[in-house]
Amino acid sequence: MLETREGGCHCGRVRFRARVDLDRLSECNCSICTKKGILHLPTDPADFELLRGKRALTAYTFQTGMAQHTFCTHCGMHPFYIPRSQPHRISVNARCLDGIDAASLKPQRFFGGRNWEEAQAKRLAEEGLAPPDPMGGRAGALTLQAILDRAPE
Amino acid sequence: MLRTYEGGCHCGRVRFRIEADLDETPIGECNCSICTKKAILHLPVARERLAILSGADDLATYTFNTGTAKHNFCRHCGIHAFYRPRSDPENYSVNARCLDGYDPRVMQPTRLFDGREWEAHFAKAGAEWEAKA
Numbered sequence: 119m120l121e122t123r124e125g126g127c128h129c130g131r132v133r134f135r136a137r138v139d140l141d142r143l144s145e146c147n148c149s150i151c152t153k154k155g156i157l158h159l160p161t162d163p164a165d166f167e168l169l170r171g172k173r174a175l176t177a178y179t180f181q182t183g184m185a186q187h188t189f190c191t192h193c194g195m196h197p198f199y200i201p202r203s204q205p206h207r208i209s210v211n212a213r214c215l216d217g218i219d220a221a222s223l224k225p226q227r228f229f230g231g232r233n234w235e236e237a238q239a240k241r242l243a244e245e246g247l248a249p250p251d252p253m254g255g256r257a258g259a260l261t262l263q264a265i266l267d268r269a270p271e
Numbered sequence: 272m273l274r275t276y277e278g279g280c281h282c283g284r285v286r287f288r289i290e291a292d293l294d295e296t297p298i299g300e301c302n303c304s305i306c307t308k309k310a311i312l313h314l315p316v317a318r319e320r321l322a323i324l325s326g327a328d329d330l331a332t333y334t335f336n337t338g339t340a341k342h343n344f345c346r347h348c349g350i351h352a353f354y355r356p357r358s359d360p361e362n363y364s365v366n367a368r369c370l371d372g373y374d375p376r377v378m379q380p381t382r383l384f385d386g387r388e389w390e391a392h393f394a395k396a397g398a399e400w401e402a403k404a
Contacts, residue, residue: 128305129333147375150281153350153368155310178282178348189349193333194342195308196349213308220307 124169125215127195132171134198136161136210143212143223148231150180150187154196157212157223163261166198166208168269177262184255186262203229203238205257206250208265277324278370280345280352285326287353289316289365298367298378303386305335305342309351312367312380321353321363358384358393 119139126133138159145157171190177199178187185202189195197214201207212223230237242249253260272292279286291314299313300306306313326345333342340357344350352369355362367378385392 128308129335150348150350152373152375153281153352153366155312155368157310176349180282180348187349191331191346193305193335194331194344194349194351197308211308213310218307220302220310 120165123215125197125210125218127171127174127190127193127197127214129190129193129195131174131192132190132195132197133169134210135167135169136198136208137165138210138212138215140212140223141226143225144227144229145225146229146231146237148229148234150185151231154187154211155213156196156199156209157220157225158201158229159210159212160201160204161198161208161210163206163208163264166210166265168265170270172266172269172271175266177259182255184252184258186258188262200258200261202234202258203231203241204250205252206261208261276370278352278365278373280326280329280348280350280369282345282348282350284329284347285345285350285352286324287365288322288324289314289363290320291316291365293378297381299382299384300380301384301386303384303389306384306386309342309366310368311351311354311364312378313356313384314365314367314370315356315359316353316363316365318362321365357389358396 120137124135174190175188176191186200188199198210201209273290277288330343331346339360341355343354353363353365356364
């Protein structure tokens with residue numbers, strides 16, 4: 119069920135509001151999701167608002183550079199990021215929603231990101247989707263920039 | 272049995288080596304405000320059993336509340352490979368997720384620290400430890 123929730127990093131500099139569906143929680147076993155322990159809630163940019171903290175965020179990129187792994191430079195939390203698999207969308211970290219009990223979070227979906235190409239092909243087939251337009255490899259960076267552009271200073 | 276493990280952040284700047292006995296030292300999980308967001312799986316390691324192999328200068332430190340815990344993370348990739356916990360600030364808690372070859376099927380948390388009720392849980396855990404000793 120879609121619901122509007124707020125959340126943020128730990129120090130309070132980064133805050134967001136998003137419409138998320140906790141029944142669509144997913145987990146990934148790739149190298150960075152494993153270390154981050156992130157629990158993913160895919161969200162449309164139209165349903166996501168960065169309320170504050172645009173100057174506190176930095177983005178880490180690696181390999182293809184598509185994913186934008188944003189984190190708060192002050193406390194190191196990763197409240198949301200732009201995923202490589204859906205670079206036109208946002209993945210909200212369910213662990214960073216206000217009032218969440220991590221023990222109650224049960225991912226229903228699994229993305230086998232260790233074998234990324236295979237996992238992506240499987241996901242697209244299951245959801246009946248075409249591959250996202252990579253926009254010359256800049257789709258993720260452009261999605262992030264659009265979020266930052268419309269966020270308050 | 273004590274074994275040697277290495278691990279690190281994601282970008283590779285921060286690397287560490289530890290000696291740990293995963294049979295004797297079960298991996299713990301905590302439900303406090305920051306552990307929930309960090310998703311850290313705690314492996315307590317004595318300070319003499321952890322060596323920072325590289326990246327000490329790449330670590331940022333976040334503190335809050337009492338300021339006792341030193342929450343280190345790599346300033347380049349944001350990964351929290353280890354830190355100094357409030358419950359034992361002279362030593363380290365290594366994030367099992369950051370060990371090379373971390374295997375979630377084997378390295379499951381078997382201890383819960385009720386960090387939302389930090390003072391009460393710390394007193395209880397200390398009394399249990401002393402009774403055992």
